[in-house]
Amino acid sequence: MDPVDDDLLLEHQLCFALSVASRSVVGAYRPVLEDLGVTHPQYLVLLALWEQSPRTVRNLSDALLMEPATLSPMLKRMESAGLISRNRAPDNDRALAVDLTERGRSLRRKALAVPGAMMERLKLSREEVLELNAAMQRLIEATQDPAANDAN
């Protein structure tokens, strides 16, 4: 078969494998995260806040590589769930200080069990996780390279 035709095979599409893998892995987290009462993207927000808080929406957006427009409604849901607080920053009335509530803070203890549970579920060692992480990082960087984007 012509190699160019061959490139169009579904099986050979990186974008296909990647999106299925992402959906599958996120799906595998679901039952584990249900114990915490959060969705996967919300879990990522909590991870970011456990490392540092308060943070602004902009800051979270940069850390999680998500659009503020995606975070805005999500943070409101998390506020309703009692996980975080949303208040204007004391030094800047434009910025929103997103902070953990006591409930959000205490959830971290339960979350400590998540990575181990997932490594077991996915049958991955710490080393393999780091290796895959590095590969994903390279992909992410390639997409963010301006040269890849200004072509069109």
Add this chain to the structure above:
Amino acid sequence: MDPVDDDLLLEHQLCFALSVASRSVVGAYRPVLEDLGVTHPQYLVLLALWEQSPRTVRNLSDALLMEPATLSPMLKRMESAGLISRNRAPDNDRALAVDLTERGRSLRRKALAVPGAMMERLKLSREEVLELNAAMQRLIEATQDPAANDAN
């Protein structure tokens, strides 16, 4: 730092790297696919149909690892766009025969340029694509292993 605490670092989360990589790569496809007038998931449906058609919703669901409930509205949009036809299967009134229209079929020519353009954009060789694909495949299989799911 305690290795278990360390596992909770955002940077170390495979799920984080993976979902960002997926969103980033799909995002990188966007401008390329805009020329074809389709979204990324729709492109995957077309790939499947170019390989074999007609196919039922169930068959597409199995091939693309997407829920029928996800495909159903998507296929309607693709029908409105004139890319596919949706008719009951001649031998089974439950099944829907999803087939390409002339327009959908002819789009394949344009699509032949997509994989090459993307490999260039992502600065990946055919070999690297295959390698990443295999890694994703292993992940997908791990999530579909019943042992990983019946625990809860």
Add this chain to the structure above:
DNA sequence: CGCTAATTGTTAGTGCACTAACCATTAGGA
């Protein structure tokens, strides 16, 4: 044959995720 069970799609409802457009606030220069 007739009835139950399995198969196949669709609908409803929730939650991301993105772009574009918008509003409010702050900063910085003429």
Add this chain to the structure above:
DNA sequence: TCCTAATGGTTAGTGCACTAACAATTAGCG
């Protein structure tokens, strides 16, 4: 000082993606 530009967030609108509930058809067994 004033006023324009930049910054920070929200809203509106579109399109996945999933679960749960449903409707329609077919298959298969007593």
